[in-house]
Amino acid sequence: MRARMPYSGPFQAGDRVQLTDAKRRHFTIILEPGSSYHTHRGQIPHDEIIGADEGTVVQSTMGSDFLCFRHLMVDHVLSMPRGAAVIYPKDSAQILVEGDIFPGARVLEAGAGSGALSMALLRAIGHEGKLISYEIREDHLEFAVNNVEEYFGQRPATWDPRLGDLKDATVEDLGGPVDRIVLDMLEPWECLEVSKNLLIPGGVFMTYVATVPQLMKVMEGLRELQCFTEPRAWESLIRDWKVEGLATRPEHRMNAHTAFLVMARRLADGVTPPRPQRRARR
Numbered sequence: 001m002r003a004r005m006p007y008s009g010p011f012q013a014g015d016r017v018q019l020t021d022a023k024r025r026h027f028t029i030i031l032e033p034g035s036s037y038h039t040h041r042g043q044i045p046h047d048e049i050i051g052a053d054e055g056t057v058v059q060s061t062m063g064s065d066f067l068c069f070r071h072l073m074v075d076h077v078l079s080m081p082r083g084a085a086v087i088y089p090k091d092s093a094q095i096l097v098e099g100d101i102f103p104g105a106r107v108l109e110a111g112a113g114s115g116a117l118s119m120a121l122l123r124a125i126g127h128e129g130k131l132i133s134y135e136i137r138e139d140h141l142e143f144a145v146n147n148v149e150e151y152f153g154q155r156p157a158t159w160d161p162r163l164g165d166l167k168d169a170t171v172e173d174l175g176g177p178v179d180r181i182v183l184d185m186l187e188p189w190e191c192l193e194v195s196k197n198l199l200i201p202g203g204v205f206m207t208y209v210a211t212v213p214q215l216m217k218v219m220e221g222l223r224e225l226q227c228f229t230e231p232r233a234w235e236s237l238i239r240d241w242k243v244e245g246l247a248t249r250p251e252h253r254m255n256a257h258t259a260f261l262v263m264a265r266r267l268a269d270g271v272t273p274p275r276p277q278r279r280a281r282r
Protein backbone atom coordinates (compact mmCIF):
# COMPACT_ATOMS: atom_id res chain seq x y z
CA MET A 1 0.00 0.00 0.00
CA ARG A 2 1.45 3.40 -1.00
CA ALA A 3 1.35 6.20 1.57
CA ARG A 4 -0.76 9.26 0.74
CA MET A 5 0.83 12.13 2.61
CA PRO A 6 -1.51 14.64 4.22
CA TYR A 7 0.52 17.06 6.30
CA SER A 8 -1.79 17.60 9.27
CA GLY A 9 -4.92 16.43 11.08
CA PRO A 10 -5.67 13.07 12.73
CA PHE A 11 -4.03 9.96 11.27
CA GLN A 12 -5.84 8.35 8.34
CA ALA A 13 -5.50 5.00 6.58
CA GLY A 14 -2.62 5.26 4.07
CA ASP A 15 -0.50 7.62 6.20
CA ARG A 16 3.18 6.81 6.68
CA VAL A 17 3.79 6.90 10.43
CA GLN A 18 7.07 6.95 12.30
CA LEU A 19 6.94 5.06 15.62
CA THR A 20 9.64 5.93 18.17
CA ASP A 21 10.34 3.68 21.15
CA ALA A 22 11.86 4.57 24.54
CA LYS A 23 15.37 3.99 23.15
CA ARG A 24 14.62 6.54 20.37
CA ARG A 25 14.63 3.84 17.71
CA HIS A 26 12.43 4.59 14.70
CA PHE A 27 10.07 2.19 12.90
CA THR A 28 8.03 3.27 9.87
CA ILE A 29 4.62 1.80 9.02
CA ILE A 30 1.87 2.62 6.53
CA LEU A 31 -1.53 2.55 8.20
CA GLU A 32 -3.89 -0.18 6.98
CA PRO A 33 -7.23 -0.80 8.70
CA GLY A 34 -7.24 -4.21 10.42
CA SER A 35 -3.44 -4.64 10.25
CA SER A 36 -0.98 -4.94 13.12
CA TYR A 37 2.68 -4.00 13.41
CA HIS A 38 4.78 -6.69 15.09
CA THR A 39 7.60 -5.44 17.31
CA HIS A 40 9.95 -7.34 19.61
CA ARG A 41 7.78 -5.81 22.37
CA GLY A 42 4.42 -7.12 21.12
CA GLN A 43 1.89 -5.95 18.51
CA ILE A 44 0.47 -2.53 17.71
CA PRO A 45 -2.93 -2.59 15.95
CA HIS A 46 -3.01 0.08 13.21
CA ASP A 47 -6.65 0.78 14.17
CA GLU A 48 -5.40 2.26 17.48
CA ILE A 49 -3.47 4.87 15.50
CA ILE A 50 -6.04 5.62 12.76
CA GLY A 51 -8.16 8.57 13.94
CA ALA A 52 -5.71 9.58 16.71
CA ASP A 53 -3.89 12.94 16.73
CA GLU A 54 -0.24 13.15 15.70
CA GLY A 55 2.03 13.04 18.72
CA THR A 56 -0.08 10.33 20.27
CA VAL A 57 1.49 7.47 22.32
CA VAL A 58 0.29 3.89 21.67
CA GLN A 59 1.05 0.83 23.76
CA SER A 60 2.08 -2.50 22.30
CA THR A 61 0.42 -5.67 23.59
CA MET A 62 3.47 -6.17 25.88
CA GLY A 63 3.09 -2.70 27.41
CA SER A 64 5.82 -0.70 25.58
CA ASP A 65 5.13 2.89 24.57
CA PHE A 66 5.58 4.13 21.01
CA LEU A 67 5.32 7.77 20.00
CA CYS A 68 3.54 8.33 16.65
CA PHE A 69 4.26 11.10 14.13
CA ARG A 70 3.96 11.45 10.37
CA HIS A 71 7.27 11.72 8.55
CA LEU A 72 8.52 15.24 8.01
CA MET A 73 10.18 15.73 4.63
CA VAL A 74 13.61 15.57 6.32
CA ASP A 75 12.72 12.18 7.86
CA HIS A 76 11.76 10.89 4.42
CA VAL A 77 14.94 12.22 2.77
CA LEU A 78 17.20 10.69 5.41
CA SER A 79 15.46 7.29 5.40
CA MET A 80 14.54 6.75 1.72
CA PRO A 81 16.45 4.39 -0.59
CA ARG A 82 19.27 6.06 -2.57
CA GLY A 83 20.92 5.52 -5.90
CA ALA A 84 23.13 8.61 -5.62
CA ALA A 85 24.22 10.70 -2.63
CA VAL A 86 21.49 13.14 -1.60
CA ILE A 87 21.65 16.85 -0.86
CA TYR A 88 21.22 17.12 2.90
CA PRO A 89 18.51 19.34 4.42
CA LYS A 90 21.01 21.97 5.63
CA ASP A 91 22.10 22.53 2.02
CA SER A 92 18.69 22.25 0.36
CA ALA A 93 17.49 24.93 2.81
CA GLN A 94 20.28 27.21 1.54
CA ILE A 95 19.42 26.44 -2.07
CA LEU A 96 15.74 27.33 -1.56
CA VAL A 97 16.44 30.73 -0.03
CA GLU A 98 19.73 31.82 -1.63
CA GLY A 99 18.56 30.41 -4.97
CA ASP A 100 15.31 32.37 -4.51
CA ILE A 101 13.01 29.47 -5.41
CA PHE A 102 9.57 31.09 -5.42
CA PRO A 103 5.99 29.83 -5.82
CA GLY A 104 5.29 29.69 -9.56
CA ALA A 105 8.99 29.50 -10.57
CA ARG A 106 10.15 27.49 -13.58
CA VAL A 107 13.11 25.52 -12.21
CA LEU A 108 15.54 23.19 -13.95
CA GLU A 109 17.68 20.74 -11.96
CA ALA A 110 20.26 18.12 -12.88
CA GLY A 111 20.92 15.42 -11.92
CA ALA A 112 17.82 14.25 -10.17
CA GLY A 113 19.91 11.60 -8.35
CA SER A 114 17.75 10.19 -5.56
CA GLY A 115 15.16 12.96 -5.74
CA ALA A 116 15.96 14.62 -2.40
CA LEU A 117 16.43 18.12 -3.79
CA SER A 118 13.52 17.58 -6.21
CA MET A 119 11.18 17.21 -3.22
CA ALA A 120 12.33 20.44 -1.60
CA LEU A 121 12.08 22.30 -4.92
CA LEU A 122 8.61 20.87 -5.64
CA ARG A 123 7.30 22.08 -2.30
CA ALA A 124 8.79 25.55 -2.83
CA ILE A 125 7.43 26.15 -6.37
CA GLY A 126 3.87 25.41 -5.22
CA HIS A 127 0.97 24.49 -7.50
CA GLU A 128 1.73 27.01 -10.24
CA GLY A 129 5.45 26.29 -10.72
CA LYS A 130 7.28 23.79 -12.88
CA LEU A 131 10.29 21.61 -12.03
CA ILE A 132 12.14 19.85 -14.85
CA SER A 133 14.66 17.32 -13.51
CA TYR A 134 17.24 15.82 -15.89
CA GLU A 135 18.99 12.60 -14.95
CA ILE A 136 21.46 10.82 -17.21
CA ARG A 137 21.25 7.41 -15.47
CA GLU A 138 18.07 5.38 -15.81
CA ASP A 139 18.62 3.57 -12.50
CA HIS A 140 19.04 6.88 -10.63
CA LEU A 141 15.97 8.38 -12.28
CA GLU A 142 13.99 5.36 -11.08
CA PHE A 143 15.10 6.08 -7.48
CA ALA A 144 14.17 9.74 -7.86
CA VAL A 145 10.73 8.98 -9.30
CA ASN A 146 9.96 6.32 -6.68
CA ASN A 147 11.12 8.51 -3.78
CA VAL A 148 9.22 11.60 -4.95
CA GLU A 149 6.03 9.65 -5.71
CA GLU A 150 6.31 7.83 -2.38
CA TYR A 151 6.56 11.13 -0.54
CA PHE A 152 3.78 13.01 -2.35
CA GLY A 153 1.59 9.89 -2.74
CA GLN A 154 1.59 10.45 -6.53
CA ARG A 155 3.67 12.25 -9.16
CA PRO A 156 3.11 16.01 -8.67
CA ALA A 157 1.54 17.63 -11.75
CA THR A 158 4.28 20.29 -11.51
CA TRP A 159 7.10 17.75 -11.96
CA ASP A 160 8.68 16.70 -15.25
CA PRO A 161 11.45 14.13 -14.60
CA ARG A 162 13.45 13.38 -17.78
CA LEU A 163 16.00 10.74 -18.67
CA GLY A 164 18.82 12.48 -20.54
CA ASP A 165 21.98 14.54 -20.50
CA LEU A 166 21.37 18.15 -19.55
CA LYS A 167 24.04 19.18 -22.07
CA ASP A 168 21.61 18.25 -24.88
CA ALA A 169 18.66 20.28 -23.57
CA THR A 170 17.34 23.22 -25.60
CA VAL A 171 14.97 26.08 -24.79
CA GLU A 172 12.44 24.41 -27.12
CA ASP A 173 12.69 21.12 -25.16
CA LEU A 174 11.85 23.03 -21.99
CA GLY A 175 9.00 25.03 -23.53
CA GLY A 176 10.85 28.31 -22.86
CA PRO A 177 13.66 29.60 -20.65
CA VAL A 178 13.73 28.85 -16.93
CA ASP A 179 13.93 31.18 -13.92
CA ARG A 180 16.31 29.06 -11.83
CA ILE A 181 18.87 26.32 -12.50
CA VAL A 182 20.34 24.04 -9.81
CA LEU A 183 23.12 21.60 -10.71
CA ASP A 184 24.29 18.76 -8.50
CA MET A 185 26.66 16.62 -10.56
CA LEU A 186 30.31 15.65 -10.76
CA GLU A 187 31.23 18.01 -13.61
CA PRO A 188 28.86 21.00 -13.54
CA TRP A 189 31.30 23.11 -15.62
CA GLU A 190 30.31 20.93 -18.59
CA CYS A 191 26.76 22.27 -18.27
CA LEU A 192 27.57 25.98 -17.96
CA GLU A 193 27.15 26.72 -21.68
CA VAL A 194 23.73 25.03 -21.76
CA SER A 195 22.74 26.77 -18.50
CA LYS A 196 23.62 30.10 -20.12
CA ASN A 197 21.26 29.26 -23.02
CA LEU A 198 18.38 28.03 -20.84
CA LEU A 199 18.36 30.67 -18.10
CA ILE A 200 16.31 33.84 -18.39
CA PRO A 201 18.17 37.18 -17.92
CA GLY A 202 18.22 37.87 -14.18
CA GLY A 203 17.73 34.15 -13.49
CA VAL A 204 19.64 32.43 -10.68
CA PHE A 205 22.21 29.70 -11.33
CA MET A 206 23.30 27.52 -8.41
CA THR A 207 25.54 24.53 -8.12
CA TYR A 208 26.59 22.21 -5.33
CA VAL A 209 30.13 20.79 -5.48
CA ALA A 210 31.91 18.63 -2.94
CA THR A 211 35.59 19.39 -3.55
CA VAL A 212 37.91 22.39 -3.90
CA PRO A 213 39.08 21.49 -7.45
CA GLN A 214 35.42 21.28 -8.55
CA LEU A 215 34.72 24.61 -6.89
CA MET A 216 37.66 26.30 -8.65
CA LYS A 217 36.74 24.84 -12.03
CA VAL A 218 33.10 25.90 -11.87
CA MET A 219 33.94 29.41 -10.64
CA GLU A 220 36.48 29.87 -13.46
CA GLY A 221 33.97 28.51 -15.99
CA LEU A 222 31.30 30.97 -14.88
CA ARG A 223 33.73 33.90 -15.12
CA GLU A 224 34.96 32.85 -18.57
CA LEU A 225 31.45 32.77 -20.03
CA GLN A 226 31.12 36.53 -19.36
CA CYS A 227 27.34 36.33 -19.02
CA PHE A 228 27.02 35.80 -15.27
CA THR A 229 27.57 38.06 -12.28
CA GLU A 230 30.71 37.41 -10.23
CA PRO A 231 29.87 34.04 -8.63
CA ARG A 232 29.63 33.73 -4.87
CA ALA A 233 30.89 30.58 -3.10
CA TRP A 234 30.17 29.48 0.47
CA GLU A 235 29.47 26.52 2.71
CA SER A 236 27.13 26.08 5.64
CA LEU A 237 28.18 24.49 8.92
CA ILE A 238 25.50 23.40 11.36
CA ARG A 239 26.46 22.49 14.90
CA ASP A 240 23.81 21.07 17.21
CA TRP A 241 23.84 21.87 20.93
CA LYS A 242 23.17 19.71 23.94
CA VAL A 243 21.17 21.82 26.37
CA GLU A 244 21.04 20.14 29.78
CA GLY A 245 21.69 22.36 32.80
CA LEU A 246 25.38 22.77 33.58
CA ALA A 247 26.27 20.29 30.80
CA THR A 248 25.06 22.76 28.14
CA ARG A 249 27.61 22.79 25.29
CA PRO A 250 27.98 22.14 21.55
CA GLU A 251 27.55 18.48 20.51
CA HIS A 252 30.87 16.68 20.04
CA ARG A 253 29.99 15.46 16.56
CA MET A 254 28.88 17.40 13.51
CA ASN A 255 28.69 16.94 9.76
CA ALA A 256 31.65 19.19 9.09
CA HIS A 257 31.62 19.01 5.30
CA THR A 258 28.99 18.18 2.73
CA ALA A 259 29.65 20.53 -0.20
CA PHE A 260 30.19 24.11 -1.35
CA LEU A 261 27.45 26.17 -2.90
CA VAL A 262 27.96 28.53 -5.80
CA MET A 263 25.50 31.15 -6.98
CA ALA A 264 25.51 33.61 -9.88
CA ARG A 265 22.89 35.53 -11.84
CA ARG A 266 22.46 35.55 -15.62
CA LEU A 267 23.15 38.92 -17.19
CA ALA A 268 21.16 40.31 -20.10
CA ASP A 269 22.51 39.29 -23.52
CA GLY A 270 25.31 41.47 -24.90
CA VAL A 271 26.27 42.87 -21.49
CA THR A 272 29.83 42.58 -20.19
CA PRO A 273 30.01 41.89 -16.46
CA PRO A 274 31.49 44.79 -14.49
CA ARG A 275 34.99 43.85 -13.25
CA PRO A 276 34.99 43.20 -9.51
CA GLN A 277 36.86 46.09 -7.82
CA ARG A 278 39.46 44.98 -5.33
CA ARG A 279 41.04 47.33 -2.81
CA ALA A 280 44.62 48.23 -3.68
CA ARG A 281 47.15 46.59 -1.34
CA ARG A 282 49.26 48.96 0.70
Ligand SMILES: C[S@@+](CC[C@H](N)C(=O)[O-])C[C@H]1O[C@@H](n2cnc3c(N)ncnc32)[C@H](O)[C@@H]1O
Binds near residue numbers: 167186
Ligand atom coordinates in the same frame (compact mmCIF):
# COMPACT_ATOMS: atom_id res chain seq x y z
C1 LIG B 1 24.82 13.50 -6.48
S1 LIG B 1 23.62 13.01 -7.60
C2 LIG B 1 22.30 14.18 -7.37
C3 LIG B 1 21.54 13.99 -6.08
C4 LIG B 1 20.29 14.81 -5.97
N1 LIG B 1 20.56 16.21 -6.02
C5 LIG B 1 19.55 14.48 -4.69
O1 LIG B 1 19.44 15.35 -3.81
O2 LIG B 1 19.04 13.35 -4.55
C6 LIG B 1 24.29 13.48 -9.15
C7 LIG B 1 23.49 12.94 -10.33
O3 LIG B 1 23.79 13.67 -11.50
C8 LIG B 1 23.65 12.81 -12.61
N2 LIG B 1 24.30 13.48 -13.75
C9 LIG B 1 25.62 13.69 -13.93
N3 LIG B 1 25.85 14.39 -15.06
C10 LIG B 1 24.62 14.63 -15.61
C11 LIG B 1 24.18 15.31 -16.81
N4 LIG B 1 25.06 15.87 -17.63
N5 LIG B 1 22.84 15.39 -17.06
C12 LIG B 1 21.96 14.81 -16.21
N6 LIG B 1 22.33 14.14 -15.09
C13 LIG B 1 23.63 14.05 -14.79
C14 LIG B 1 24.30 11.52 -12.10
O4 LIG B 1 23.89 10.39 -12.83
C15 LIG B 1 23.82 11.48 -10.64
O5 LIG B 1 22.65 10.71 -10.49
